[in-house]
Amino acid sequence: xxxxxxxxxxxxxxxxxxxxxxxxxxxxxxxxxxxxxxxxxxxxxxxxxxxxxxxxxxxxxxxxxxxxxxxxxxxxxxxxxxxxxxxxxxxxxxxxxxxxxxxxxxxxxxxxxxxxxxxxxxxxxxxxxxxxxxxxxxxxxxxxxxxxxxxxxxxxxxxx
Amino acid sequence: xxxxxxxxxxxxxxxxxxxxxxxxxxxxxxxxxxxxxxxxxxxxxxxxxxxxxxxxxxxxxxxxxxxxxxxxxxxxxxxxxxxxxxxxxxxxxxxxxxxxxxxxxxxxxxxxxxxxxxxxxxxxxxxxxxxxxxxxxxxxxxxxxxxxxxxxxxxxxxxxxxxxxxxxxxxxxxxxxxxxxxxxxxxxxxxxxxxxxxxxxxxxxxxxxxxxxxxxxxxxxxxxxxxxxxxxxxxxxxxxxxxxxxxxxxxxxxxxxxxxxxxxxxxxxxxxxxxxxxxxxxxxxxxxxxxxxxxxxxxxxxxxxxxxxxxxxxxxxxxxxxxxxxxxxxxxxxxxxxxxxxxxxxxxxxxxxxxxxxxxxxxxxxxxxxxxxxxxxxxxxxxxxxxxxxxx
Numbered sequence: 164x165x166x167x168x169x170x171x172x173x174x175x176x177x178x179x180x181x182x183x184x185x186x187x188x189x190x191x192x193x194x195x196x197x198x199x200x201x202x203x204x205x206x207x208x209x210x211x212x213x214x215x216x217x218x219x220x221x222x223x224x225x226x227x228x229x230x231x232x233x234x235x236x237x238x239x240x241x242x243x244x245x246x247x248x249x250x251x252x253x254x255x256x257x258x259x260x261x262x263x264x265x266x267x268x269x270x271x272x273x274x275x276x277x278x279x280x281x282x283x284x285x286x287x288x289x290x291x292x293x294x295x296x297x298x299x300x301x302x303x304x305x306x307x308x309x310x311x312x313x314x315x316x317x318x319x320x321x322x323x
Numbered sequence: 324x325x326x327x328x329x330x331x332x333x334x335x336x337x338x339x340x341x342x343x344x345x346x347x348x349x350x351x352x353x354x355x356x357x358x359x360x361x362x363x364x365x366x367x368x369x370x371x372x373x374x375x376x377x378x379x380x381x382x383x384x385x386x387x388x389x390x391x392x393x394x395x396x397x398x399x400x401x402x403x404x405x406x407x408x409x410x411x412x413x414x415x416x417x418x419x420x421x422x423x424x425x426x427x428x429x430x431x432x433x434x435x436x437x438x439x440x441x442x443x444x445x446x447x448x449x450x451x452x453x454x455x456x457x458x459x460x461x462x463x464x465x466x467x468x469x470x471x472x473x474x475x476x477x478x479x480x481x482x483x484x485x486x487x488x489x490x491x492x493x494x495x496x497x498x499x500x501x502x503x504x505x506x507x508x509x510x511x512x513x514x515x516x517x518x519x520x521x522x523x524x525x526x527x528x529x530x531x532x533x534x535x536x537x538x539x540x541x542x543x544x545x546x547x548x549x550x551x552x553x554x555x556x557x558x559x560x561x562x563x564x565x566x567x568x569x570x571x572x573x574x575x576x577x578x579x580x581x582x583x584x585x586x587x588x589x590x591x592x593x594x595x596x597x598x599x600x601x602x603x604x605x606x607x608x609x610x611x612x613x614x615x616x617x618x619x620x621x622x623x624x625x626x627x628x629x630x631x632x633x634x635x636x637x638x639x640x641x642x643x644x645x646x647x648x649x650x651x652x653x654x655x656x657x658x659x660x661x662x663x664x665x666x667x668x669x670x671x672x673x674x675x676x677x678x679x680x681x682x683x684x685x686x687x688x689x690x691x692x693x694x695x696x697x698x699x700x701x702x703x704x705x706x707x708x709x710x711x712x713x714x715x
Contacts, residue, residue, distance in 0.1 A: 188408030
């Protein structure tokens with residue numbers, strides 16, 4: 164099963180073109196289970212082959228049909244590349260496999276010189292470890308100012 | 324109750340909440356799921372309801388009255404069925420109805436739902452009114468009791484008891500009499516069609532109603548039924564087959580459409596107005612009939628028929644389906660679906676909002692008053708418009 168980005172029957176943002184069954188509906192239901200998570204990244208365009216090949220390897224390692232998507236940003240200074248991992252909410256084993264795939268993909272993004280787009284908590288930790296100390300301090304002060312009791316989105320972007 | 328024994332246990336986890344269920348066909352906004360439009364909370368969208376239902380059946384959350392209200396706020400309008408891109412879309416409203424059935428079985432429903440079901444069981448209508456009053460809408464019209472005329476005119480609870488809907492029920496009777504249609508009514512012998520009982524999940528009561536209705540129709544040798552309400556049309560057309568249905572059923576716009584095409588109704592008096600038509604869910608999305616009402620309106624001299632941005636399978640429900648006409652979990656706000664819908668009609672430039680459903684008629688008529696649009700927009704049933712065109 165390959166990446167079908169702009170086929171006749173669907174495609175990324177297929178709804179905008181009036182398609183009845185956008186590709187997202189097929190991808191999300193590969194595991195017949197209503198579970199669907201992805202890692203997005205901002206990535207140098209030259210990394211496209213590695214993104215594709217390694218994404219396929221991660222998917223196969225965890226028994227997940229691979230679906231990747233890549234598109235240039237703006238005039239082509241970088242690209243948005245994403246890896247999608249469906250799972251079955253009624254099958255805990257598939258959830259474990261999808262979570263492992265997501266974490267390995269977070270690692271991959273940083274190894275290839277990209278930045279994770281809207282990361283989950285695992286990806287947040289990876290990014291926080293690499294942040295400039297001054298940026299970390301700025302984030303800490305903003306969070307302290309806006310949420311002195313830590314009640315806004317607790318557990319996310321926690322900076323000590 | 325348990326997830327394992329739930330009829331849709333193998334399907335309900337497959338919704339991944341993409342959110343498409345909230346859109347109209349033309350993707351213009353996210354407000355075409357009536358409860359979501361009213362509350363703007365994910366839990367009130369189809370996807371949210373399915374996830375909550377699964378969590379409840381899986382003992383991950385406890386039943387609360389609020390949870391029940393979220394489930395019962397669904398008007399079963401089927402916008403989600405039209406928009407869901409997944410292949411189990413045909414069953415997503417059925418899942419909500421089945422979950423309501425689990426709540427009914429457990430005796431855990433909101434008080435308004437309990438009253439509705441008790442009234443139907445005790446009195447044969449959700450109003451709790453006496454059966455002897457059921458035929459009073461026809462007093463003075465000359466409409467006959469059914470005695471093997473060609474058609475049985477089945478009026479339904481709203482047309483029988485609601486004063487605004489009664490006006491439209493009478494208008495249709497007058498139009499049919501003027502066109503020479505052979506028909507009669509059951510009067511006090513008529514009882515609830517059960518469509519909303521079915522949608523509310525009380526399958527035992529629905530079976531009893533369907534069985535009794537069909538027995539009555541068979542005893543009277545009824546061959547053809549004209550329903551005033553699309554809700555009754557849906558129940559008789561789609562839910563009664565397994566109980567021995569032995570008659571043809573038509574919504575009244577089917578009949579009027581045929582009469583207009585055959586030149587059997589004279590609307591030469593005309594009706595001069597900019598009219599827009601609000602598709603009722605149980606005629607449109609449930610039964611795929613969008614053209615008959617428009618054909619009737621187009622046949623009347625003087626009518627300029629215009630469309631709202633959301634029309635046909637993309638129409639916004641008035642908020643009265645799935646029992647909400649009575650249990651009213653969506654009212655009380657300018658975000659209520661009926662108030663949104665009359666604003667859409669006004670913005671389209673209409674001065675008449677035409678309907679073909681007694682529940683839509685009352686819901687939207689009330690909404691016009693709430694929106695203080697009474698001097699700009701009137702809600703009329705198609706039967707009333709045809710009657711005007713016929714000079715009745």
